[in-house]
Amino acid sequence: MLKSPPGNHGIKVLLVDDQQIVAEAIRRMLESEDDIEFHYCSDPAQALLRAKELSPTVILQDLVMPDIDGLLLLKFYRANEATRDIPIIVLSSQEEPVTKAKAFGLGASDYLVKLPNRVELIARIRHHSSGYIHLLERNEAFEALRESQRELAEDLAQAERYVTSLLPEKLNSDRLITDWMFIPSSKLGGDSFGYHWLDDQNFACYLLDVCGHGVKSALMSVSAMNVLRAQSLAGCDFRDASQVLSALNNAFLMEKHNEMYFTIWYGVYNTDTRELNYSGAGHPPAILLSGDGASPRKCLQLESQGPMTGVVEDMPYDGQRVDVAPGSLLYLYSDGICELHKPDGSMWPFGEFVEAISAPPPPGESAIERIHSVGRDVQGGAPFVDDFSILEIKFV
Secondary structure: OOOOOOOOOOEEEEEEOOOHHHHHHHHHHHOOOOOEEEEEEOOHHHHHHHHHHHOOOEEEEOOOOOOOOHHHHHHHHHHOOOOOOOOEEEEEOOOOHHHHHHHHHOOOOEEEEOOOOHHHHHHHHHHHHHHHHHHHHHHHHHHHHHHHHHHHHHHHHHHHHHHHHOOOOOOEOOOEEEEEEEEOOOOOOEEEEEEEEOOOOEEEEEEEEEOOOOHHHHHHHHHHHHHHHHOOOOOOOOOOHHHHHHHHHHHOOHHHOOOOOEEEEEEEEEOOOOEEEEEEEOOOOEEEEOOOOOOOOOEEEEOOOEOOEOOOOOOOOOOEEEEOOOOOEEEEEOHHHHOOEOOOOOEOOHHHHHHHHHOOOOOOOOHHHHHHHHHHHHOOOOOOOOOEEEEEEEEO
């Protein structure tokens, strides 16, 4: 008889009984039921192997057989992973309550005295098979969900590796020194950042954060970052921060990008004039710590004046300028660093974040490592729920 295909859980009966006459009687009871597939095993020593091969939805099991006792077989079924959940209907000539109690104690699902009434036998076969089929379907759904989660996790891991591979090398020159830390969240947010020389005097730096989490946010983040790296916004002077944000806004309109948007802080530092030209689109303010650290540093918050990108076409963005003293430090970061919840559920005040980022690090620890450590402490040691992205630029 043909087996049911995988995933098609039709009713499949395996009778284990050494008496051929009983097997023939059961076969005749079931032969008119087109949806019930009947199999027979006359050798109890082969019963477990046959059950593993056939994967029946119910086993009809005799108790009194040569060589192997039916009660012992019940133990074997329940001890084997492939058969432990299959319903077992004991089909025996023994009617003693003690025998029935032993059978149920060893894992029998039901007990019928043979030969049973045909209608009752079919009803019980259908009842137990239905419950087992539902169990199989539930397990398959859970496994499909686990597989989907594994695939999603791998997609996120690949996207994380790709985003990380695009992050810039750290610089240590006579004009600029950079440091950064990027720790993606478990769901992968939309953070990315970068910097590069536009020409011999102008150095561009930026950090952006796409709404949402997952691969689609990461891909949009990478797309925006590649546009900035390639300077591929037509007619845009990338030395002018306000022009860059206006051009990005039109290039990434929400209506053309699945209603997604991003915030960004973009700045250009001129090494000759020591002037930083910057603009922001709905992003947390950059922090500029002036001076060389010999005296208390002055802390400036370089605010984002414009709205997030992509909301309104042809939105103008204002540019701001600030002089940068030798030894000053500039910090760009995402809201995953400053918008933290304390263990009691309250929000970490932004002023305390500014104090933390302004404080000198302890010996042997970089400023970025200290900021990460403070953030973990604020959350009571809990991991960051959003991407942790921070960029430090020291102006020599």
